[in-house]
Each structure stands twice: as C-alpha cells, then as structure tokens.
Amino acid sequence: MDVTITLTVNGIKRTITTQPQRPLLDVLREQLHLTGTKYGCGQGLCGACTVLMNGKRVLSCVTPVVQADRKSITTIEGLAKGDSLHPVQQAFLAEGAMQCGYCTPGMIMSAAALLQKNPDPTDDQIATAMNVNICRCNGYTKILNAVRGAAEKIQGKSS
Template sequence: MPVLNAKENLVFVVNGRPVRLEVEPDATLLDVLREQLDLTGTKRGCNEGECGACTVLINGEPVASCIYPAVKAHGKNIVTIEGLGDESNLHPVQQAFLEAGAVQCGYCTPGMVLSAKALLDKNPDPTEEEIRIAISGNLCRCTGYGKIVAAVRAAAKALSAE
C-alpha cells in the first residue's frame, strides 16, 4: 500500500496498546481519542490549537490533538493522560500536581501534566524558565501557574530520586 487513504485502517499505538481502527478522513486525533477510543481525559478546549487542553504526546512530543488530522498519527506512538497513571497508581508528575495544589478546575490539567512529563523526560533538571516555556502552550485560568511550576519542580526531584 503506497499511501493511506480515507476510510482505511489507521494503525497506531495508544498508551502502549496497538490500535487499528477506521477513521473519517477529516477526523482529528482528538475526535478519535474521545469519540472512538473513549479516552476522554484529553479535553477539547478552544479547538484551534491555542489553549493546550487537548495536548497529547506523539512520539514523546506535546502536540495539539484538536488540529492534528487523525490519519497523521498512522504508525506513531501516542500517550494520553490515561497512559500515565490511575487513581491508585499516580505518575510522579500527577502525584506532584496533587500535593502542590496545582489543580483547581482541572480542565487544563491533563495537557499540563503531559507537557510537564515531556519536558522532564528530556530535561530531568529544568530551570524555572524552561518549565514556564514548556507549559506556555497550556493556558490555565485558575492557578496563576505558580503551583504548577512548583509541582513540576517537585516532580523533577521525585523522578531523579527514583
């Protein structure tokens, strides 16, 4: 098969699990995650790549899934917030957010946590400025970002102590 066409099977890995499914040619990755895979932890915010609520990791990098055609994800490795941890077994970044009070309404949180994770995967000891730039594509209306920055710093410590 030279190229992937509309309605053909999309094959990718979501949270470590291989997935094969038929998607609409103009579906976004966000549509597919939420509507077809029931992974509703990824939020739809502005729907134009301006707020970061829909952030997922594609091959380790944060991406706005609301403007990312689903077909583009063919062959790629996707991580959503559901891929990090669950209530009984939180990822260190999630645990740090909880402890620092970095979550208020929670709408930005899944994207924020994933942006933070992507940063710490590459840069285990980021400066405050590096943290702020890494989360600059994730808008938060509640927290003023201070406790989020503190949480990322705490997560960096926790991860390096592991």
C-alpha cells in the same frame, strides 16, 4: 474517503477507519472513549488536548489522525504505570495544583514531555516549554511548584 489507521494508544494497538484529516482528539475522545484529554479551543491555542506522540508533545486538536498512523500515543489515562502515578501526577496532587482541573491533563502531559527531555529545567525553561498550556483559573504558581517538585522526584532529590 475513509482510511484505515493503526496506532498504539496507551500500549494497546488500535485499528480505526475514519477520515484522515479528522483531529486525533476526536478519535481519542469519541471513538476510543478516552475523555481525559480535553477539548478547549480546538485551534492549537490552549493545550487542553495535549498528548504524547512517540514521546513528543502534540496538540491533538490540530493533529490529523493520519499523522498518528503507526505511532504510539500516550494520553493522561496511560501515564501511570499500573498503580503508580507518574511523578508529575504525584506532584500535582501533592501540590494541589488544580482548581477546576480542566487544564490539568494537558498540563501534566506537557510537564511529563518536558521532564523526559530535560529532567532539571529552570523555571524559565518550564515556563517556556509549557507556555502553550493555558490555565483559565490562573493556577500557575502551584503548577510551577508541582513541575519543580516532579523534577526533584525524578532526580531523586525528594521522596
């Protein structure tokens, strides 16, 4: 049976009627047309579908949309503030930390969640926090550099 769910996505309140167990990822992509969040494995194993729910990282392919009821969701489309990209987005661009780019939105969302919680992570902490995010192009060195760069920017150690 369908249920009505109210959630805030990238600052905009949305009310949708859908099956409660439908993956949040499907709602974001198919109902709300926010296609920056990617479908990879659909099983919680690759991180391509990472979004923030009340500021915490979740894998939207294995998150039933009912869990998002009355919550605030941030997708890659909502990370920038107006014309200003988030420091993690800036760092990924500056470092060229993407090849095909398919994993990039999920990587950026995971890194943003990590730096929100721990603005000065060690490399091990970055690797541990982001180990759910898989890059099939094996671009991990540049991704690590980008997260380090974003951390420095957030701490004001670089411009």
